[in-house]
Amino acid sequence: MAKATRQSFGEALARLGESHPEIVVLDADLSKSTKSDLFAKKFPNRFIEMGIAEANMIGTAAGLSFTGKLPFLCSFGCFLTGRYDTIRLSVAYAQANVRLIGTHAGIGIGDDGHSQMGLEDISLMRALPTMGVFQPMDAKETDLLMDFLVNEWKGPAYVRLTRQALPDLFPANAKFIPGKLLQVLPATGKAQVICIATGATVAEGVKAAQALASQGIPMAVWNAHSLKPFDEQTTLSLAKDAKLLVTVEDHSVIGGLGSCVAEALATAPAHAPLLRLGVQDTFGESGEADELYEKHGLSANQIVRRVQLALKGEFAEATRGPRHHA
Amino acid sequence: MQTPSKSEAVRLASIANELRVWIIDMLEEAKSGHPGGSLSAIDIITALWFRDMRGADPRVPAADRDRFILSKGHAVPALYAVLAKKGFIGVDELKTLRRTGSRLQGHPDRVRMPIVEASTGSLGQGLSVAQGLALGFKLDGKTSRVYCLIGDGELQEGQIWEAMMSAPKFELSNLCVILDANNGQIDGHVSEVMPIEPIAEKWRAFGWHVVEINGHDMEQILEALQGARELEKDGGKKPVFILARTVKGKGVSFMENKIEWHGAAPKAEDAKRAREELAKLQNGGHKHG
Numbered sequence: 001m002a003k004a005t006r007q008s009f010g011e012a013l014a015r016l017g018e019s020h021p022e023i024v025v026l027d028a029d030l031s032k033s034t035k036s037d038l039f040a041k042k043f044p045n046r047f048i049e050m051g052i053a054e055a056n057m058i059g060t061a062a063g064l065s066f067t068g069k070l071p072f073l074c075s076f077g078c079f080l081t082g083r084y085d086t087i088r089l090s091v092a093y094a095q096a097n098v099r100l101i102g103t104h105a106g107i108g109i110g111d112d113g114h115s116q117m118g119l120e121d122i123s124l125m126r127a128l129p130t131m132g133v134f135q136p137m138d139a140k141e142t143d144l145l146m147d148f149l150v151n152e153w154k155g156p157a158y159v160r161l162t163r164q165a166l167p168d169l170f171p172a173n174a175k176f177i178p179g180k181l182l183q184v185l186p187a188t189g190k191a192q193v194i195c196i197a198t199g200a201t202v203a204e205g206v207k208a209a210q211a212l213a214s215q216g217i218p219m220a221v222w223n224a225h226s227l228k229p230f231d232e233q234t235t236l237s238l239a240k241d242a243k244l245l246v247t248v249e250d251h252s253v254i255g256g257l258g259s260c261v262a263e264a265l266a267t268a269p270a271h272a273p274l275l276r277l278g279v280q281d282t283f284g285e286s287g288e289a290d291e292l293y294e295k296h297g298l299s300a301n302q303i304v305r306r307v308q309l310a311l312k313g314e315f316a317e318a319t320r321g322p323r324h325h326a
Numbered sequence: 327m328q329t330p331s332k333s334e335a336v337r338l339a340s341i342a343n344e345l346r347v348w349i350i351d352m353l354e355e356a357k358s359g360h361p362g363g364s365l366s367a368i369d370i371i372t373a374l375w376f377r378d379m380r381g382a383d384p385r386v387p388a389a390d391r392d393r394f395i396l397s398k399g400h401a402v403p404a405l406y407a408v409l410a411k412k413g414f415i416g417v418d419e420l421k422t423l424r425r426t427g428s429r430l431q432g433h434p435d436r437v438r439m440p441i442v443e444a445s446t447g448s449l450g451q452g453l454s455v456a457q458g459l460a461l462g463f464k465l466d467g468k469t470s471r472v473y474c475l476i477g478d479g480e481l482q483e484g485q486i487w488e489a490m491m492s493a494p495k496f497e498l499s500n501l502c503v504i505l506d507a508n509n510g511q512i513d514g515h516v517s518e519v520m521p522i523e524p525i526a527e528k529w530r531a532f533g534w535h536v537v538e539i540n541g542h543d544m545e546q547i548l549e550a551l552q553g554a555r556e557l558e559k560d561g562g563k564k565p566v567f568i569l570a571r572t573v574k575g576k577g578v579s580f581m582e583n584k585i586e587w588h589g590a591a592p593k594a595e596d597a598k599r600a601r602e603e604l605a606k607l608q609n610g611g612h613k614h615g
Contacts, residue, residue: 024465048461048496056454056488063458066436066443067466071458085448086485090455094436094445 001139002165005199006103008142009161010035013072014042016150021046023150026061026073028054033163034074034103055083062096070097070150077102077118077160084124091156092128099149100125100158105135106250107279107296108200109163113286118160119279123255125158126228132157133228137184137202138169141225144176152178162200164289169202169223179229181238185209187218193307194242194272196235198224198257201248201277204293207300212307219246219307224257232264239264239271244310246275250298253278253319275310277303280321296321330377330548339544342372343608345407346577347601348420352403354597356424359432362587364404366508366572367475369542371396374473375408378551384413388440392470393459395444397452398477398506399433400589405442406430414441450483452476453503457493460501460565471500471555479511481522487532493565494533499558501565502551503534506541508574512588526569534567541570578603 017023017039026048031037040047050057054075061071073080080102081087091098105118125133132153136142142161149157169184176182181196185206193212197205202223209219222238224230239245245265247258258276265271277297285292293299297306297320309318345368353359374394375382381391396405403423410417415430422428429438433447444455456474463470480486493501507525509516516522530536535557539546547570554566574588575581578600592600 046465050492053488053492055451055485056457056492059451059454059485059489060458060461060492062444063455063460064462065458066455067459067462067468069462069465086451086454089445089448090451094455 002167003139004163004165005136005138005142005161006035006163008139009101009146009159010038012143012146014038016146017043017046020070020150022068022070024048024064024069024071026050026057026071028052028057028075028079030075033076034101036072036074054079055086058083058086059090061098062090062094065096065098070099072099072101074101074103076104076116077121078104078116081118081121081124081158088128092130095130095155097154098156100156101161102158103161104163105160105199106162107284107292108250108289110289110292111286114284117284119252119284120255121158121160122227122251122257123259126255130155131228134158134226135160135199136225137199137223138166140168140170141176145225148176148178160199164200166200167203169206176225179226179231181231181234182223182225183220184223185221187220188213189218191218191220192243193217193219193246194222194238194244195219195246195248195303196222196224196257196261197248198227200250201298204298204300204303205248208303208307211300211304217307217311224260227257227260230260230264235261235264236268239268242272244275244307245272246277246303246307246310248298248303249278251278253280273310273315275306275315275318277306277319280319282322282324330545330552332545334377335544335548338372338376338548339369340608341376341411342369342544343577343604345372345404345411347604348407348410349403350578350592350597350600350604352406352420352423353591354594355421356591358424358591359403360400360589361581361592362510362574362584363398363401363477363506363508365576365578365581366541366574367398367401367506368404368407369544370475370504370506370547370570371404371408373544373547373551375412377548378555379473380471382412390470393443393472395446395452395456395472395474396434396442397446397456397474398449398480399446399452401506402432402434405434409441449477449480450485453486453489456501457489457496457498460498461496463500464496464498471502471558474501474503476503476505478505478507478509478516478522478525479519481525482520490529490532490534497563498565499562502554502568503565504568504570506570506572508572510574510583510585510588514585529567529569533564535562535564536567536569538569538571541572542576577607
């Protein structure tokens with residue numbers, strides 16, 4: 001059943017709160033949107049409403065973690081990561097054991113537009129030493145990621161979640177292995193194209209692969225739930241035999257998944273070319289989510305078209321996106 | 327805790343003056359650092375660690391101690407001097423300030439040195455972290471108190487005002503903020519760079535219990551700290567704000583109120599003069615005691 005990853009997060013947090021009394025949750029006046037309200041209703045004494053003051057929330061969470069608490073602090077991704085210096089010093093440098101939850105990832109939020117869309121958050125968080133960066137693609141993966149973040153991960157971590165519902169994609173018998181890529185859809189025959197997607201765009205990648213298969217272009221789809229640590233090893237082995245690698249993300253192409261893959265490939269003496277699909281160095285805008293995915297080149301339809309262009313070597317056209325205020 | 331006696335104040339003032347010399351020595355050796363704000367804060371930090379803070383003894387387990395966060399992280403030589411005098415770090419180690427590989431970083435680093443509690447140095451952040459500690463102790467029913475020293479230039483940071491708003495909401499009577507109001511910052515006097523007065527009225531309006539003192543009068547410092555502790559004991563709900571009026575560079579005449587000594591280390595000649603002045607101050611202090 002399709003579900004927003006923020007919803008799955010809220011449910012998992014309320015579930016984990018029972019067995020983990022050290023969990024406390026902070027929100028900055030967005031608990032109904034981030035779904036931290038599900039925890040708040042169940043554990044009102046462990047929910048801390050910070051008001052519209054994100055920097056203070058981040059510092060307070062760091063302090064709480066130093067007393068042995070496991071704080072989850074929630075807001076929209078753009079508002080949280082916008083308080084960069086506080087995250088950098090009070091949390092990352094101090095190796096504070098906190099979980100930063102950034103919802104409303106990407107242009108997929110639609111109507112609310114540019115100021116509410118987290119589009120550079122992965123890039124910003126990935127640049128911070130000690131910070132883990134994760135983005136689940138569906139309900140099951142969110143659940144598994146939450147278990148991992150509560151039971152195993154130590155130090156700061158950033159989690160990126162969607163406002164919109166995402167279809168179930170996690171393969172029935174698959175394991176969630178942190179730091180590793182997960183194959184969601186094998187290619188029909190030997191893969192010519194390897195698609196690596198993350199979060200909301202994995203579903204678009206799967207639809208695109210089905211369309212490309214009917215055109216005789218086998219494409220495998222992999223999911224990157226872990227942006228940091230990133231699975232460079234699998235990326236390199238996938239790049240060995242493919243004709244083309246394509247990354248798809250509802251995030252700026254600068255510093256996100258596309259950059260993770262490019263950085264991995266850069267160490268190989270020879271590799272397939274890389275097509276980086278995502279928001280092409282521009283800001284977000286209001287609109288219907290599916291129309292925005294089409295406009296910015298993230299829809300299944302656009303992935304198909306752009307993969308075809310890239311296979312012909314036409315990368316400039318394949319990566320063309322709307323310019324800011326153009 | 328009993329009312330601090332006059333002789334106790336004299337004893338602590340004497341320790342603070344001795345540590346002023348250590349600060350000068352450290353900065354001379356490191357060839358960089360911030361004497362102005364270290365010298366304005368040393369009386370307060372000495373009072374906290376040598377008298378007020380419960381368990382400020384290396385043998386007490388960390389979990390049971392009161393906590394101190396230096397939000398104005400550039401004054402960390404003052405804290406290192408106090409920690410060395412208390413035996414948390416070696417006195418010889420003070421010479422390694424700002425050296426490659428030393429845990430005596432130019433600004434506090436809680437990973438290298440857990441007792442500093444928070445990594446600070448980008449102004450405006452330490453108070454939020456202190457609030458988180460205080461909140462965590464409250465949630466767990468622990469009695470540890472949290473102290474946070476901030477600077478007056480630091481009040482220009484917006485995050486301070488966010489924390490000023492929230493600490494009273496959470497009724498953090500176990501939180502005590504001390505402002506080292508030395509009226510100096512890098513580009514000039516606080517009153518000129520970006521005026522922040524009336525400070526006391528602002529904190530009071532935000533819901534804090536406010537006390538104003540001379541931050542170099544040891545008796546006043548001890549009395550204010552004890553008052554804050556008693557407020558909590560008597561069931562008070564408000565966090566306490568101690569507005570300590572101080573002199574930047576206090577104790578070294580040619581550094582006092584001189585903005586150029588905010589972030590410049592004394593060279594050999596200056597350090598020698600400073601030590602001579604501080605030695606006189608120390609002897610004078612003893613006479614009055």
